[in-house]
Amino acid sequence: MNITNILISAFRALQRNKMRSFLTMLGIIIGVGAVIAMLAIGQGAEYSVQQQISSLGTNILMVFPGSSQQGGIRMGAGTVTTLTEEDANAIARECPAVAYISPGARSGGQVIAGNLNWATSIEGTSADYLEIRKWKVEYGDFYTDQDVKAASKVCVLGRTVADNLFPDSDPIDQNIRIRNVPFKVIGVLARKGQNAMGQDQDDIILAPYTTVLRRLSYSPNIRYVLVSAVSAADIPVAQKQIEELLRMRHKINSYESDDFTIRNQTDIATMATATTQIMTILLASIASVSLLVGGIGIMNIMLVSVTERTREIGIRMSVGARERDILTQFLIEALVLSLMGGIIGIILGVSGSQVISSLAHWPTFVTVFSILLSFGFSFAIGIFFGFYPARKASRLNPIDALRYE
Amino acid sequence: MSTAGAMPQQSETTGGTIIQIEHLHKIYMLGEVEVHALRGVSLSVSAGEFVAIMGASGSGKSTFMNVLGCLDKPTKGTYLLEGIDVGQLSRDELATIRNNKIGFVFQGFNLLSRTSALENAELPLFYTSLSPKVRKERAIEALNLVGLGDRIDHYPNQLSGGQQQRVAIARALVNTPSIILADEPTGNLDSRTSVEVMEIFQSLNEKGITVVLVTHEPDIADYTKRQVIFRDGKIRSDRTNEKPKNAAEFRRTLPEIDAEEEAA
Ligand SMILES: Nc1ncnc2c1ncn2[C@@H]1O[C@H](COP(=O)(O)OP(=O)(O)OP(=O)(O)O)[C@@H](O)[C@H]1O
Ligand SMILES: [Mg+2]
Numbered sequence: 125m126n127i128t129n130i131l132i133s134a135f136r137a138l139q140r141n142k143m144r145s146f147l148t149m150l151g152i153i154i155g156v157g158a159v160i161a162m163l164a165i166g167q168g169a170e171y172s173v174q175q176q177i178s179s180l181g182t183n184i185l186m187v188f189p190g191s192s193q194q195g196g197i198r199m200g201a202g203t204v205t206t207l208t209e210e211d212a213n214a215i216a217r218e219c220p221a222v223a224y225i226s227p228g229a230r231s232g233g234q235v236i237a238g239n240l241n242w243a244t245s246i247e248g249t250s251a252d253y254l255e256i257r258k259w260k261v262e263y264g265d266f267y268t269d270q271d272v273k274a275a276s277k278v279c280v281l282g283r284t285v286a287d288n289l290f291p292d293s294d295p296i297d298q299n300i301r302i303r304n305v306p307f308k309v310i311g312v313l314a315r316k317g318q319n320a321m322g323q324d325q326d327d328i329i330l331a332p333y334t335t336v337l338r339r340l341s342y343s344p345n346i347r348y349v350l351v352s353a354v355s356a357a358d359i360p361v362a363q364k365q366i367e368e369l370l371r372m373r374h375k376i377n378s379y380e381s382d383d384f385t386i387r388n389q390t391d392i393a394t395m396a397t398a399t400t401q402i403m404t405i406l407l408a409s410i411a412s413v414s415l416l417v418g419g420i421g422i423m424n425i426m427l428v429s430v431t432e433r434t435r436e437i438g439i440r441m442s443v444g445a446r447e448r449d450i451l452t453q454f455l456i457e458a459l460v461l462s463l464m465g466g467i468i469g470i471i472l473g474v475s476g477s478q479v480i481s482s483l484a485h486w487p488t489f490v491t492v493f494s495i496l497l498s499f500g501f502s503f504a505i506g507i508f509f510g511f512y513p514a515r516k517a518s519r520l521n522p523i524d525a526l527r528y529e
Numbered sequence: 530m531s532t533a534g535a536m537p538q539q540s541e542t543t544g545g546t547i548i549q550i551e552h553l554h555k556i557y558m559l560g561e562v563e564v565h566a567l568r569g570v571s572l573s574v575s576a577g578e579f580v581a582i583m584g585a586s587g588s589g590k591s592t593f594m595n596v597l598g599c600l601d602k603p604t605k606g607t608y609l610l611e612g613i614d615v616g617q618l619s620r621d622e623l624a625t626i627r628n629n630k631i632g633f634v635f636q637g638f639n640l641l642s643r644t645s646a647l648e649n650a651e652l653p654l655f656y657t658s659l660s661p662k663v664r665k666e667r668a669i670e671a672l673n674l675v676g677l678g679d680r681i682d683h684y685p686n687q688l689s690g691g692q693q694q695r696v697a698i699a700r701a702l703v704n705t706p707s708i709i710l711a712d713e714p715t716g717n718l719d720s721r722t723s724v725e726v727m728e729i730f731q732s733l734n735e736k737g738i739t740v741v742l743v744t745h746e747p748d749i750a751d752y753t754k755r756q757v758i759f760r761d762g763k764i765r766s767d768r769t770n771e772k773p774k775n776a777a778e779f780r781r782t783l784p785e786i787d788a789e790e791e792a793a
């Protein structure tokens with residue numbers, strides 16, 4: 125029996141029970157659709173994270189206190205105190221491959237202006253922060269090196285903060301209280317909108333890191349140093365220079381390991397991507413459970429079909445169908461079910477991802493890989509769950525099959 | 530007896546033993562109870578014969594035919610088909626024999642429903658390596674031979690009982706088998722249609738095909754050349770019919786009831 129004939133008779137057999145065939149396929153449709161959509165969401169998340177990391181700025185390096193071997197950067201603020209302001213200043217002074225640096229301090233809390241208040245985060249930076257992150261001030265000024273040196277109580281508001289604290293007035297030269305410390309607003313940042321993860325990048329206040337360390341932070345230590353290299357090619361050079369400088373300053377012997385960690389953008393990206401990848405795999409495996417259920421549905425219907433069509437099998441055998449003819453016939457039927465379900469599922473998953481994208485503003489990416497994977501999966505399901513019923517049919521005795529009522 | 534491997538042609542009208550059966554037993558197990566359906570049947574049929582198998586209900590005729598058709602295996606005894614010991618063959622080899630040596634016609638037609646007459650007649654050829662074109666030609670040829678050339682696109686439920694049985698006969702002969710086996714082929718048909726069916730069998734037999742059929746009706750048996758009578762799983766009598774009736778001639782004497790069908 126050649127393949128076109130088998131295909132034609134498979135389609136015809138499935139057409140005879142349209143509703144049943146459709147319901148059977150539905151399991152696979154939902155399974156494949158869910159897998160495609162979940163993978164698309166996961167890929168989207170990965171993309172977002174990468175976007176976010178590249179939005180850190182260009183040619184970025186970050187220096188954290190604590191060694192990576194000790195899990196340094198994961199140990200939380202204030203627990204490791206091996207990175208000081210003096211270290212930061214030395215990096216600025218002595219590393220020629222470094223263009224700008226900004227020591228980082230961080231705080232957060234309730235901000236009050238007149239009778240309005242707003243909870244936000246406060247980022248302590250140097251005057252070079254805007255250069256590193258390629259941000260812009262919309263109006264007013266940014267603080268200067270003098271302000272940083274003097275730990276002036278000045279700040280620059282993100283648009284969201286400005287809109288919430290000063291809905292109808294000009295915030296410039298107004299006073300606000302951050303955790304009861306008065307600050308003067310000297311500028312407002314240009315709107316940056318949401319980042320790829322949906323976080324509002326304008327819900328922030330920038331202030332000199334010295335002021336944040338002394339007035340707002342509970343810990344007097346900087347949390348990291350943000351560094352930008354002169355050029356992309358200089359990133360490894362800058363990394364090397366910073367490493368040598370800090371090892372010297374911290375008097376680390378050649379056999380001892382660093383008490384600080386330098387990460388470049390690629391490192392950070394890799395770490396963050398690994399997390400989203402785990403999420404993707406998790407989502408996809410949950411979705412593939414429904415594929416499994418769909419496969420069991422196919423097996424169930426194929427078993428029913430074999431029983432119903434026992435006489436047909438008997439007739440075919442009586443005119444010379446061999447075991448493998450019957451086997452392929454039923455296997456192909458199962459495959460047609462699962463592959464048709466798979467194709468419809470792929471279409472559904474792709475369009476579903478698009479809908480999610482546009483409704484939830486969450487980027488989704490349907491990759492060729494996920495389509496091939498789902499297609500392969502449906503194929504495997506057809507073979508796997510179709511085999512048992514098909515074999516059962518092919519093993520019947522001709523006379524028993526013919527006599528079956 | 531022909532030697533193993535020698536394949537008698539369909540045109541071989543006389544001579545070689547085509548079916549050689551010895552001490553055939555068939556015991557059905559119904560739980561603990563043994564039903565002895567065949568109790569030592571020996572029969573030899575030569576190529577070109579036209580045999581009727583008769584006997585009371587339950588005497589083992591169908592059981593015997595199923596063994597002949599390689600649809601069922603005997604419990605004991607040997608069955609040589611064209612010199613080949615069928616008992617030694619694998620399932621696939623038996624399928625091949627059913628496919629190209631034997632045409633089986635059932636009392637209940639056993640056509641595939643919702644499948645056209647053409648495709649039903651073509652069914653055995655699906656399991657050969659013939660091209661679709663040749664298959665179709667052969668199936669049309671077979672349907673023409675049974676007088677159904679104008680009904681090839683009809684589904685079984687659009688055909689009369691006689692027409693369905695003719696589709697089944699077309700299916701049985703489409704693969705040019707050397708033997709046609711028919712278990713009560715006229716059992717579900719009226720007497721006139723029965724004569725028409727017998728006419729087809731007679732013409733096939735004239736072309737050299739060996740025909741073995743089961744019937745309850747002596748009238749039908751009169752069209753055959755040899756009558757074997759079963760009783761209680763054994764052959765009680767086996768006699769040659771010197772003067773078989775001619776179905777074609779007899780049909781012409783019948784009044785024309787259904788002129789429309791005859792026009793085909
Ligand atoms: N599958 C089976 N299981 C058990 N017993 C069976 C089976 N098939 C047939 N028999 C028994 O074997 C005996 C012979 O049956 P068989 O069908 O060969 O008779 P038959 O001569 O064809 O009868 P009929 O003329 O009514 O068709 C009967 O007693 C029947 O009950
Ligand atoms: Mg019978």
